[in-house]
Amino acid sequence: MQKTTLTNRSGAASLPLAQLKRKGGTAYLGDYRPEAMSQRKLSNIIHRGVALQRQRSKGVPTGDEIAYVKGHPKGIDAYDATETDDTIWGKSHTAYTRDVAKGKSKVQLLETRLSKLKDVDEKAAEELKITQSRTSAEQNWGDYYESKVGDKIDDSSNDYDKMIGIKSKGYEKKSNEAVRAEPDADPDYKNYFKVDTGEVHADENWGEYDDAGEKIKNNKVIWRQYRAAIEKETGQSSLSDQTTELKKLQSISRHTVINKHTNRNIFMSFDAGKAEGSKTWAPGTDEFSAILQSPNALSSFWILYEEADVLDKKIKDIKSEGDSELKINFEDA
Secondary structure (H helix, E strand, O other): OOOOOOEEEOEEEEEEEEHHHOOOOEOOOOOOOHHHHHHHHHHHHHHHHHHOOOOOOEEEEOOHHHHHHOOOOOOOOOOOOOHHHHHHHHHHHHHHHHHHHEEEEEEHHHHHHHHHHOOOOHHHHHHHHHHHHHHHHHHHHHHHHHEEEEOOEHHHHHHHHEEEEEEEOOOOOOOOOOOOOOOOOOOOOEEEEOOOOOOEEEEEEEEHHOOOOOOOOOHHHHHHHHHHHHHHHOOOOOHHHHHHHHHOOOOOEEOOOOOHHHHHHHHHHHHOOOOOOOEOOOOOOHHHHHOOOOOHHHHHHHHHHHHHHOOEEEEEEOOOOOOEEEEEEEEEE
């Protein structure tokens, strides 16, 4: 039997084909069969993954970008101090890319629900799902939360009609908590509302300290607070009576964002390695999707999704001032 050989790119004979079989998942360099070359390409991508991950459309990360990511060592992209800059950046980029995909799926999820609510044949089933979710949250609310409605807040920086403070009965003070001066006395969820214009300012939401947090999510907390503000303003308590006011919801803003996951996604959505100035992102962009998937924006999506039968709204855009202020704007679907 004649021995078959291949030539390399220089024309010289390479190893016999019998010796070019893949071993341990790797094709030898001299093997130019299409399948072998494809495997080498995949292997090369895997081994050079970190380097490739940093090749974003906006270029290789600058020293400022690396320094920023390194400034968040205990965040979602936690890393070992001995890791290289490439590895550290690669982790951040991988997490960012994952959030882009998840954020896009959220947009589609809301569009699907809104479409079903307008479909004669599917509307009833979708409304039933919403009612069941709403009923479950209301049942848990009285068991785990105490609500206090404050007076008009006007401190020259925030002019909101109502401050709603929520104290969770499941709250547990953490030994390393140093942000709040009086955590036992302060509300676990403190948010402000402009009932007449539908503006919400989410001020402090300490869900990570809330042992009852699995019972009701942040979007439900804000929704219940919004309804409490409307009740105090109008005297109307039922959902049907409040519908007109609820439909005014036009934005949810968050100032002094300290969540590292959110900070990371905002930062990586800015240009030139600096999260400075104002930026506005529209649906369909990677930046919009990544920020939407961030904890400080995701509750806004869930409000629109879980209360879609009342609100019938979608997200118009997301605006950021630096990496610590977000405003999620809504529009009619």
